[in-house]
Amino acid sequence: MTDKITLVEAVNQALHHAMTNDPDVVVLGEDVGVNGGVFRATQGLKEQFGFRRVMDTPLAEALIAGVSIGMATQGLKPVAEIQFMGFIFPALEQLMCHAARMRNRTRGRLTCPLVVRAPFGGGIHAPEHHSESTEALFAHIPGFRVVIPSSPKRAYGLLLAAIQDPDPVLFFEPKRIYRASKQVVPNDGEPLPLDICFTLKEGHDVTLISWGASVQETLQAAKQLEETGISAEVIDLASIKPIDYDTILASVQKTGRCVIVHEAARTGAVSADIAAEISYHAAVELEAPVERVTGYDITMPYYRMEQYYIPSKGDIINAVNKTMEQA
Numbered sequence: 511m512t513d514k515i516t517l518v519e520a521v522n523q524a525l526h527h528a529m530t531n532d533p534d535v536v537v538l539g540e541d542v543g544v545n546g547g548v549f550r551a552t553q554g555l556k557e558q559f560g561f562r563r564v565m566d567t568p569l570a571e572a573l574i575a576g577v578s579i580g581m582a583t584q585g586l587k588p589v590a591e592i593q594f595m596g597f598i599f600p601a602l603e604q605l606m607c608h609a610a611r612m613r614n615r616t617r618g619r620l621t622c623p624l625v626v627r628a629p630f631g632g633g634i635h636a637p638e639h640h641s642e643s644t645e646a647l648f649a650h651i652p653g654f655r656v657v658i659p660s661s662p663k664r665a666y667g668l669l670l671a672a673i674q675d676p677d678p679v680l681f682f683e684p685k686r687i688y689r690a691s692k693q694v695v696p697n698d699g700e701p702l703p704l705d706i707c708f709t710l711k712e713g714h715d716v717t718l719i720s721w722g723a724s725v726q727e728t729l730q731a732a733k734q735l736e737e738t739g740i741s742a743e744v745i746d747l748a749s750i751k752p753i754d755y756d757t758i759l760a761s762v763q764k765t766g767r768c769v770i771v772h773e774a775a776r777t778g779a780v781s782a783d784i785a786a787e788i789s790y791h792a793a794v795e796l797e798a799p800v801e802r803v804t805g806y807d808i809t810m811p812y813y814r815m816e817q818y819y820i821p822s823k824g825d826i827i828n829a830v831n832k833t834m835e836q837a
């Protein structure tokens with residue numbers, strides 16, 4: 511295919527490809543079949559693969575996770591959709607206490623090749639439970655991979671890799687940019703590596719690290735900074751767990767400055783871990799403390815206030831300027 515497609519269309523394309531090429535891949539979740547998913551990520555799957563492989567479930571997230579774990583341990587590769595990240599918590603006991611531990615509990619006899627997809631993040635004027643970013647909660651749990659794509663190409667390649675991975679992967683999709691831009695995404699079935707971050711722009715004055723929808727504002731900030739003579743390197747973390755510290759440390763050791771940008775609340779965030787690792791391993795090279803541009807420690811506000819919560823291009827530029835002032 512040579513047409514340009516959106517991030518959500520890339521998810522759909524990856525699901526089509528995986529299901530076509532591997533009869534063990536099944537899809538389940540609320541409204542994923544007849545309706546094609548609330549965001550249309552699973553559109554057309556039921557028509558093509560039938561109700562045995564594309565299952566509309568009751569509104570019961572614990573059931574979705576539990577059934578998926580059963581299927582995964584018995585040879586299938588379920589891709590479950592949780593309609594919004596804010597509704598994943600009824601499934602947490604199943605995911606945390608069973609999926610994440612299956613390999614360890616059975617001393618490697620059983621693995622749990624399960625993918626849980628969930629849209630996350632704010633910016634689409636939705637009410638509560640529809641806008642949060644709790645990726646750090648899942649990154650904290652041993653046994654999961656946590657993956658967040660930020661472009662159509664990475665959505666396609668990373669989702670294929672997640673489906674092939676033998677262990678449970680939480681695949682969080684930034685819905686604010688589901689339809690924000692288009693890319694040509696060859697439908698070649700090529701997975702992307704799950705263990706690396708992606709350097710989107712090279713630079714030598716400051717390293718900007720982000721993930722999800724915030725990568726957009728981070729790239730815009732880098733572009734504007736370039737016009738004022740500040741050269742920013744931009745890294746899309748993509749794999750939230752595990753984190754590719756080789757790339758991050760090499761970048762910060764080169765630039766001497768780092769700003770981490772994300773929508774999730776500040777306390778206990780993934781950025782705190784990254785800042786700690788950088789402070790430890792690049793203490794000699796750092797010219798300024800690591801800055802963090804984050805959401806606030808509050809429930810994601812309703813839509814009229816959303817714009818004040820989500821890190822903006824201006825917030826990122828201010829943080830970069832702060833690090834540049836320190837010498």
Ligand SMILES: Cc1ncc(C[n+]2csc(CCOP(=O)(O)OP(=O)(O)O)c2C)c(N)n1
Nearest residue numbers: 540541569570571593594596597598600639
């Ligand atoms: C725990 C939880 N999961 C998912 C949702 C998202 N959601 C909102 S309405 C809806 C469909 C409800 O369908 P049904 O129970 O048949 O009621 P209807 O709206 O058709 O009257 C879903 C899945 C939710 N609100 N809460």
